[in-house]
Each structure stands twice: as C-alpha cells, then as structure tokens.
Amino acid sequence: MKFLLVEDNAELAKAISSRMKFDGHVVDHADKIGDAIAFSETGEYDLILLDIMLPDGDGRSFLKQHRSGGQDTPVIVLTARSQVSDRISMLDLGADDYVTKPFDHAELQARCRAVLRRKAGKGKTEIELGGAVFDPVAGTLQIGGAAIGLRNRELRLLELFMNAPGQIFSKQKLFDRLFSIDDDASENAIEVYVGRLRKHLEGCDLRITTLRGLGYRLDHG
Amino acid sequence: MKFLLVEDNAELAKAISSRMKFDGHVVDHADKIGDAIAFSETGEYDLILLDIMLPDGDGRSFLKQHRSGGQDTPVIVLTARSQVSDRISMLDLGADDYVTKPFDHAELQARCRAVLRRKAGKGKTEIELGGAVFDPVAGTLQIGGAAIGLRNRELRLLELFMNAPGQIFSKQKLFDRLFSIDDDASENAIEVYVGRLRKHLEGCDLRITTLRGLGYRLDHG
DNA sequence: TCAGACGTGTCAGGTTTGTGTCAGGTTGGC
DNA sequence: GCCAACCTGACACAAACCTGACACGTCTGA
Numbered sequence: 416m417k418f419l420l421v422e423d424n425a426e427l428a429k430a431i432s433s434r435m436k437f438d439g440h441v442v443d444h445a446d447k448i449g450d451a452i453a454f455s456e457t458g459e460y461d462l463i464l465l466d467i468m469l470p471d472g473d474g475r476s477f478l479k480q481h482r483s484g485g486q487d488t489p490v491i492v493l494t495a496r497s498q499v500s501d502r503i504s505m506l507d508l509g510a511d512d513y514v515t516k517p518f519d520h521a522e523l524q525a526r527c528r529a530v531l532r533r534k535a536g537k538g539k540t541e542i543e544l545g546g547a548v549f550d551p552v553a554g555t556l557q558i559g560g561a562a563i564g565l566r567n568r569e570l571r572l573l574e575l576f577m578n579a580p581g582q583i584f585s586k587q588k589l590f591d592r593l594f595s596i597d598d599d600a601s602e603n604a605i606e607v608y609v610g611r612l613r614k615h616l617e618g619c620d621l622r623i624t625t626l627r628g629l630g631y632r633l634d635h636g
Numbered sequence: 637m638k639f640l641l642v643e644d645n646a647e648l649a650k651a652i653s654s655r656m657k658f659d660g661h662v663v664d665h666a667d668k669i670g671d672a673i674a675f676s677e678t679g680e681y682d683l684i685l686l687d688i689m690l691p692d693g694d695g696r697s698f699l700k701q702h703r704s705g706g707q708d709t710p711v712i713v714l715t716a717r718s719q720v721s722d723r724i725s726m727l728d729l730g731a732d733d734y735v736t737k738p739f740d741h742a743e744l745q746a747r748c749r750a751v752l753r754r755k756a757g758k759g760k761t762e763i764e765l766g767g768a769v770f771d772p773v774a775g776t777l778q779i780g781g782a783a784i785g786l787r788n789r790e791l792r793l794l795e796l797f798m799n800a801p802g803q804i805f806s807k808q809k810l811f812d813r814l815f816s817i818d819d820d821a822s823e824n825a826i827e828v829y830v831g832r833l834r835k836h837l838e839g840c841d842l843r844i845t846t847l848r849g850l851g852y853r854l855d856h857g
Numbered sequence: 858t859c860a861g862a863c864g865t866g867t868c869a870g871g872t873t874t875g876t877g878t879c880a881g882g883t884t885g886g887c
Numbered sequence: 888g889c890c891a892a893c894c895t896g897a898c899a900c901a902a903a904c905c906t907g908a909c910a911c912g913t914c915t916g917a
Contacts, residue, residue, distance in 0.1 A: 566875060
C-alpha cells in the first residue's frame with residue numbers, strides 16, 4: 416500500500432512513517448498543503464493521512480481541493496483532542512475517519528485497515544477464513560453460527576492475524592501493535608493472549624502456530 | 637440519478653457534490669431558495685438535498701412551495717444538531733428524511749438510497765428491529781403496540797444505534813455525535829443515556845451491549 | 858411572577874470484568 | 888539432560904462501567 420502523510424511536525428511525521436514502513440507500506444511525506452495537493456494529484460495513493468494544522472492553511476482547503484478534483488482516495492484526519500469542531504466539519508467535507516492526538520500507533524493502524532477495507536469491499540468489513548467469520552466493526556467472531564464474545568485485546572490480536580494469515584508475527588511486533596508506548600507489560604502477556612485466542616478458536620479450522628524463537632502465525636485448513 | 641443540492645456553504649456543497657458525482661450521480665447546486673425553486677420546477681430531479689439555513693429564508697418556504705406545486709420529488713433535509721425541533725416541522729411539511737450534521741458521507745449515501753428505494757417501492761419510513769418500531773421521522777418508539785416517549789437526547793442516541801445495528805460505537809464517537817462543540821459534558825453522560833435508553837428498550841428484543849474498552853453496540857434477538 | 862414539570866448532566870458509591878502477572882509445568886532444540 | 892522458550896490456571900487489581908439521587912436551567916401555564 417502506498418500512503419501519503421501530510422504532517423508538518425517533523426518528529427511525528429518521522430515516527431508515523433517509519434512505523435508504516437515497518438508494516439510494509441510505502442510512505443510519501445508532505446509538510447505543506449501545496450506539496451500535498453501536488454502529490455495527491457498523481458492519484459497513486461491508497462490512503463491519505465492528513466494533519467489539519469499546517470503552516471500554509473488548514474486541512475480543509477486540502478480536503479476541498481482533493482474532493483473537487485474528483486479523487487476518492489480515502490482520507491484519515493489527524494486532529495487534536497481540543498479541535499472537536501474541526502473533526503466534525505472534516506467528516507462533512509468528506510474525510511473518512513479521524514484520529515485524535517495523541518494516538519496509539521495501534522489505533523491508527525486499525526483505523527487505516529478499517530477504512531481501506533471499507534473502501535475495497537464496498538462496505539463489507541467481514542473476513543471469512545477457515546470456517547470462521549470475523550467482523551472487526553461489530554467486534555464479533557462467528558464459528559458455526561454461534562457468536563463468540565471477544566474482548567478488546569483479543570479482538571485486536573485476532574484482527575492482526577486475520578489481516579495477514581500465514582504471516583509470521585514476532586512477539587515483539589505483536590507487542591508493539593497491541594500495547595502503547597507507555598504500557599509496560601511483559602512479553603508474557605502476548606503468550607497469554609495467544610492462549611486465550613486459541614481457546615476461542617477451538618471449533619473452527621483456524622489455529623495459531625507457535626514458531627519457537629520466531630513468533631506466531633495464523634494457519635487454516 | 638440527478639440530484640439537486642441546496643446548500644449555501646460553498647465548501648460543504650462542493651464536498652458533497654464531488655462525492656455524489658463520484659458515485660455516478662449528476663448534481664446541480666443552488667445556494668439560494670430562489671434558485672432552488674427555479675431549478676426544482678423543471679421537475680427533472682430524482683432527489684433533493686436541502687439545507688434549512690439559507691440566506692434568503694429557511695428551507696420551510698422551499699418545501700412548502702415545492703409540495704404545493706404538486707411535486708413529489710423526495711427531499712432529504714440537512715440540519716444542524718441544534719435544530720432538532722425543526723426537523724419535525726420539516727417532516728410535517730413533506731420532507732422524506734433528514735440527516736443531522738455532521739454526517740459521514742456513507743451515512744448520507746445510505747439515506748439517499750433508502751429514500752429512493754422507498755419512493756420507488758412505496759415503502760415505509762420506520763425502522764423495525766427486534767420487536768420495536770422506531771420512526772426517526774416522527775421521533776417515536778413503539779414496543780408491543782405501546783408508544784414510548786423518548787426525549788431529545790435519547791432519541792438521537794437511539795437513532796444512531798438504529799441506523800447501524802450490530803456496529804460498535806466508541807464512547808468518543810457517540811459523544812462527538814451527541815454533543816456539540818461548546819457542550820463540555822463528561823463521558824459519563826453517555827453512560828447515563830445508554831442506561832436510560834436501555835430502560836426504555838426493556839420489553840423488546842433490542843439490547844445495548846457494553847464492550848468494555850471499546851464502546852456500545854445495539855443487538856437484537 | 859410563581860409553581861410545577863421536565864430534560865439534562867454531574868456526582869459518588871457500588872459493581873463488574875478485562876487485564877497482566879506470577880509460578881509452576883511442558884515442550885523443543887541442541 | 889539441560890536450558891530457554893513457551894503454556895496455562897489462578898489471582899489480584901484498577902479501570903471501566905452502572906445507577907440512584909440530586910441540582911441546575913428552561914419552559915409552560917396559571
């Protein structure tokens with residue numbers, strides 16, 4: 416996936432884009448509205464992350480031009496907690512979602528995935544795999560008709576796996592995605608959650624394989 | 637489909653119309669009541685999107701003239717959150733639905749589709765779910781034949797849930813949608829309203845599920 | 858102008874439960 | 888057989904949530 420990040424705070428921009436790159440995305444970075452528009456007009460982005468406070472105008476003007484140019488690239492707005500009015504009008508102007516600063520990277524990732532999925536699947540967010548149906552928006556997992564109640568962390572862990580079945584996630588990576596910087600939990604927590612998730616997945620053809628020293632992987636079949 | 641958009645806020649108008657165009661519709665835009673009437677008299681529109689706060693009078697006068705002219709083009713009213721009471725009179729005057737700002741584009745799309753479908757198939761305006769009949773248009777909730785009186789905030793909360801049953805709403809999101817910028821209420825208010833709504837929903841198969849750390853969800857069955 | 862009704866948001870105290878840790882057991886590679 | 892990595896049942900705690908009571912403001916009708 417190719418992302419466009421529009422953010423004037425260099426530090427934050429670097430943090431976000433390095434994380435995104437780590438996740439396997441390509442990130443272009445603009446720190447001015449002018450640049451952002453020029454970039455986006457190429458139309459080659461899958462998603463745009465837009466800060467609304469920028470040196471040469473606010474995100475509104477970008478959104479306006481972006482949409483009036485007939486572009487439909489999804490936009491997620493990054494906004495401060497205090498700017499409630501802004502994030503509301505952003506939605507009106509055609510933003511697809513907003514994330515309030517300060518945000519966990521995990522949260523941002525989740526929102527990105529949700530928006531991309533919504534865009535790609537025409538509103539459908541469910542993922543079907545190995546006899547299980549997972550809907551991250553509803554927060555439900557269905558196995559053989561029965562709905563299974565998942566909690567917050569379990570849900571987010573499952574979402575990670577479901578989005579990349581067959582891929583190895585190192586414990587460190589899972590930890591980074593599940594916890595925020597200032598959470599100081601031990602890596603054992605991951606083991607615990609994998610265990611809990613496994614229990615929930617009994618009864619379908621999905622299983623989480625342990626790869627000693629490497630991490631975990633979701634397999635089906 | 638050909639839409640008429642009556643909206644004086646140029647930014648918002650552009651955002652809406654560009655999105656609609658992207659969806660494959662043709663959009664004409666009027667920013668005054670006078671123009672709107674002239675446009676609509678051609679009778680060539682499938683749907684009219686009407687803001688009620690306009691420089692040369694409010695949407696009421698447009699609606700009145702529109703209907704008295706014998707036109708039955710469906711009208712969706714765009715209204716600010718604060719103008720809740722207005723919407724009822726709008727509906728009395730013959731509007732088919734309303735959308736409160738701020739709205740997701742997805743929501744607006746959904747409403748448009750619903751109204752068009754209704755018009756084509758002569759459907760009803762109520763939402764029926766889990767043994768309850770909710771009429772967002774009249775603002776009433778019926779359970780087992782008995783009408784339940786909902787207050788303003790409860791109504792709008794229920795409306796949010798009813799429009800997206802099975803979907804998780806974070807407390808933040810509910811807060812953003814229920815309160816306006818300068819309202820500084822605590823998030824506990826949401827908990828209180830959910831509680832009150834739950835009490836009203838006793839006696840039907842609808843229930844609001846709490847998902848700790850995630851939000852709330854309307855379930856039925 | 859006053860009284861009563863009503864909608865609304867806060868608060869405090871109580872309850873629930875998601876969560877991470879721990880300790881001891883198990884597994885797998887070398 | 889030994890060590891490290893991993894699993895897991897039990898547990899304790901704090902955050903998240905619920906709720907009855909209350910206070911404040913607004914509106915209405917007399």
